[in-house]
Amino acid sequence: MRVYNCGHCGHLVFFDNVQCMHCGSALAFLPDQLTLGALTPAPEAGSGLWRRLGSETPGALYRPCYNQSTWGACNFAVPAASPHLLCVACRQTQRLPDLSDPSHRLRWARIEGAKRQLFYTLARLGLQPTDEHAPAGAGPAYAFLADLPGTPAIVTGHHGGTITLNVAEADDDERARLRVALHEPYRTLIGHLRHESGHFYWDRLVQGGGRLDAFRAVFGDERMDYAAALQAHYARQPAPDWHPQHVSAYAAAHPWEDWAETWAHYLHMVDLLETAAAYATSLSVPEPGTPPPLREHVADPFATPAPGFDTMVRQWVPLTLLLNSLNRSLGQQDAYPFALSPGALRKLRFVHDTVVEQRAN
Ligand SMILES: [Zn+2]
Ligand SMILES: [Zn+2]
Ligand SMILES: [Zn+2]
Numbered sequence: 001m002r003v004y005n006c007g008h009c010g011h012l013v014f015f016d017n018v019q020c021m022h023c024g025s026a027l028a029f030l031p032d033q034l035t036l037g038a039l040t041p042a043p044e045a046g047s048g049l050w051r052r053l054g055s056e057t058p059g060a061l062y063r064p065c066y067n068q069s070t071w072g073a074c075n076f077a078v079p080a081a082s083p084h085l086l087c088v089a090c091r092q093t094q095r096l097p098d099l100s101d102p103s104h105r106l107r108w109a110r111i112e113g114a115k116r117q118l119f120y121t122l123a124r125l126g127l128q129p130t131d132e133h134a135p136a137g138a139g140p141a142y143a144f145l146a147d148l149p150g151t152p153a154i155v156t157g158h159h160g161g162t163i164t165l166n167v168a169e170a171d172d173d174e175r176a177r178l179r180v181a182l183h184e185p186y187r188t189l190i191g192h193l194r195h196e197s198g199h200f201y202w203d204r205l206v207q208g209g210g211r212l213d214a215f216r217a218v219f220g221d222e223r224m225d226y227a228a229a230l231q232a233h234y235a236r237q238p239a240p241d242w243h244p245q246h247v248s249a250y251a252a253a254h255p256w257e258d259w260a261e262t263w264a265h266y267l268h269m270v271d272l273l274e275t276a277a278a279y280a281t282s283l284s285v286p287e288p289g290t291p292p293p294l295r296e297h298v299a300d301p302f303a304t305p306a307p308g309f310d311t312m313v314r315q316w317v318p319l320t321l322l323l324n325s326l327n328r329s330l331g332q333q334d335a336y337p338f339a340l341s342p343g344a345l346r347k348l349r350f351v352h353d354t355v356v357e358q359r360a361n
Contacts, residue, residue: 032130039053049063065077089119095142124302145166202259218347219255230253247262273315277303281319312352
């Protein structure tokens with residue numbers, strides 16, 4: 001995630017911060033401005049209202065999201081004129097686990113944090129409206145549920161516009177267990193949500209956007225039996241020969257999963273490139289036997305004009321090598337355990353073009 005400067009003192013602050021560590025100002029993410037703002041209490045303007053400090057919209061009034069004032073579980077603000085108690089991101093969550101159980105509360109709060117990160121990226125890509133009057137269904141709805149004795153297990157997935165996630169995925173040990181059991185090199189909360197959002201946007205941008213033929217030409221025919229395809233995938237774990245055409249082994253299971261995995265990967269790219277650009281990262285990749293290439297700054301994927309897909313990929317490869325090398329120097333596993341084949345890049349380009357086209361509409 002990109003970094004921000006405190007609207008009061010200018011110190012570096014982060015997307016999920018609620019307070020500036022330097023000057024103590026309250027911080028909240030302002031979804032209507034898509035930025036992190038510093039706020040000061042404004043009781044003269046109304047009970048529970050806060051006024052934005054500094055810069056672009058000085059004096060704008062907000063309330064903390066109900067999930068912040070009640071559970072300490074959100075750092076998005078609600079514009080004072082909004083009729084809602086919950087912020088625009090929290091309102092998307094339609095089903096919650098029983099929050100009287102502290103362990104559920106902790107898991108749910110972690111998942112909401114990952115969801116806000118996804119909300120931000122989708123909003124920056126023009127896929128997620130941010131205004132207070134956007135119709136329900138303009139973005140994904142969410143159900144975050146816990147397994148209960150005597151009821152069917154909660155299965156993570158997307159159905160009819162709602163993304164369901166089992167809150168056990170918020171436990172590091174449970175997620176690590178599944179990562180090993182399912183032969184997945186990468187399993188994170190944000191990864192889950194990005195993947196499931198891919199199914200949501202497939203319905204809207206591919207099926208609903210008149211792109212089915214183009215999709216089938218790149219990903220194959222999604223009308224093949226889905227249940228049988230998934231069964232076959234889990235029977236042959238780990239899938240052989242997936243790499244030349246897919247971003248992951250799971251992507252080889254079915255064209256729908258291929259799209260969702262590729263979509264998630266595209267969101268990884270956009271987020272990491274934005275973060276690197278926010279730190280003014282410049283890159284060059286030494287190649288044996290050639291003169292040192294020119295250094296170039298990582299381009300912000302949300303800049304105007306936006307960098308093209310070829311630029312994103314040219315910068316992505318050395319950036320992820322740097323990322324993994326930094327991790328290894330600290331004895332950690334690769335943060336990015338992937339290598340993109342030409343077939344996978346072709347699919348990523350299709351996702352990129354689909355997103356760019358809908359932004360232009
Ligand atoms: Zn500050
Ligand atoms: Zn909220
Ligand atoms: Zn899926």
